[in-house]
Amino acid sequence: MHVIIIGSGPAGVSAALYARRGGANVIVVTKGAGALAAAECIENYYGFDVPLTGADLERRSIEGAKRLGVHFETDEVMAVLPADDGHGFRVEGVRSVYEGDAVILAAGAPRRTLSIPGLQTFEGRGVSSCAICDAFFYRGKNVAVLGAGDYALHEAEILRPHAAQLTLLTNGSAADIRVSDGIAVEHRSLARIEGTRRVERIVFDDGAEMAVDGIFLAFGTAGSSELARKLGVLQRDGKIVVGAQMETNVPGVYAAGDCTGGLLQIAKAVYEGAAAGLAAVSCLRRR
Ligand SMILES: Cc1cc2nc3c(=O)[nH]c(=O)nc-3n(C[C@H](O)[C@H](O)[C@H](O)COP(=O)(O)OP(=O)(O)OC[C@H]3O[C@@H](n4cnc5c(N)ncnc54)[C@H](O)[C@@H]3O)c2cc1C
Known part of the structure; x- marks a missing residue:
């Protein structure tokens, strides 16, 4: 059972913990810190008696996941595609290609677009x-x-x-x-x-x-929205549409955290990551 998670923010790391504890081999492919890097002071997350920085929270979370055997790869993902043989997925990074049976998209909120006049007007029309x-x-x-x-x-x-x-x-x-x-x-x-x-x-x-x-x-890097679109994952208003188990419309693909919209907070990202990690493992076990 190989689960690939894209993103090492709260959603990705939480998904990794649950998938790993469920018995899967887990690789987190990440280009580095996400939204948390900009958070100077976290005071509304469970379990800390003093405020801590987002960077500190992220570092501690990743270290904890590594301790459980989660493997982290620093790479920029450019596309996620169905594997050539039709089984599982192929994650194309700048440095390498990763193969897995299930994929969890946890790449954060959709990116800002460039404000060039006409760009949005002609979306879908060129x-x-x-x-x-x-x-x-x-x-x-x-x-x-x-x-x-x-x-x-x-x-x-x-x-x-x-x-x-x-x-x-x-x-x-x-x-x-x-x-x-x-x-x-x-x-x-x-x-x-x-x-x-x-x-x-x-x-x-x-x-x-x-x-x-x-x-x-294709400015910057591919965000959740671009990765989802290439896979045929349904989105609404730029947010990935998920069911109660964080499953998308594409079997074997899950999404969690800011990329699914709603409350853009750590607690929600952690919950969704956990649900996605558990669902991915139980789906693979049934196969
Ligand atoms: C300034 C600021 C302050 C905040 N303060 C708080 C707070 O006090 N409390 C709170 O609860 N929430 C706070 N938040 C919100 C919180 O940081 C987010 O809700 C949370 O980080 C979302 O987690 P996530 O895992 O979905 O996405 P992110 O944390 O954004 O992680 C996304 C991950 O995906 C990776 N990624 C993206 N694209 C690719 C790619 N193409 N290839 C490889 N990797 C990729 C990124 O490198 C990153 O690791 C704050 C946010 C900001 C910006």
């Missing part, structure tokens, strides 16, 4: 957040990927065989990016996205324009 889902619709078209990191390169590689023209838009980041043949890099900042019914062009800060049929959002 603006996409999932190359695996939508690349096929852009066969032979001019496509751009908005982002400058590993996740953007990952999305660009998926689009490369389909697009006639593919440009990586770094939106002002001067980072030196190595791209495969067939991918152009544009460093200018975006002023706005224009079109009538669908996206038609990008206007840069200097007034220059570039015609595009589609823009794929």
Whole structure:
């Protein structure tokens, strides 16, 4: 029984504890501290007679999970996909690929979006957040990927065989990016996205324009929303939809913590993580 958990915040670590105590081999894949890193003083969580920082709480929680045999991998997850043989899941990180029988998404609240005029207006009408889902619709078209990191390169590689023209838009980041043949890099900042019914062009800060049929959002790292979308996990208002056992609509995939919405607090994340960890293990035992 191999359970992969994405995220080492309260939800991910709590899920790890319960899955591990239930007898599973557990790997937590995490890119580091989550929302807790910004919490200077926690006074409303059970069990501490003096306030402690979010960073301290996270560190102690991870150490406790390690003591029980939970394995932690520092990596940035770019996609979670069904395994090639149809059994279990394949978690694609920047550094490695991880395979498991069940996956728990605990990657925190959906990320903030860039405030470029037109980006939200054209969502679903030329603006996409999932190359695996939508690349096929852009066969032979001019496509751009908005982002400058590993996740953007990952999305660009998926689009490369389909697009006639593919440009990586770094939106002002001067980072030196190595791209495969067939991918152009544009460093200018975006002023706005224009079109009538669908996206038609990008206007840069200097007034220059570039015609595009589609823009794929991949700035920063993949968040819960992007990972869920690639797997076909149902979301409502950007939050992952779960049942009472924290199960999603995709068998074997669970979600917990801020990514499911509601009360964005540690206590709720810990409860949901526990429920997800238990449910994942009992589901795998029944197989
Ligand atoms: C400033 C601040 C103060 C707060 N104060 C309190 C408080 O006093 N009390 C309280 O109860 N709550 C507080 N909260 C809220 C609390 O921190 C969150 O509700 C809680 O951390 C949510 O836990 P989570 O596990 O769902 O997500 P997070 O803690 O955000 O953890 C998400 C995890 O996912 C990982 N991750 C994300 N994307 C990827 C990826 N692509 N690949 C690999 N890993 C990934 C992150 O690195 C992180 O480890 C505060 C939040 C903030 C921002």
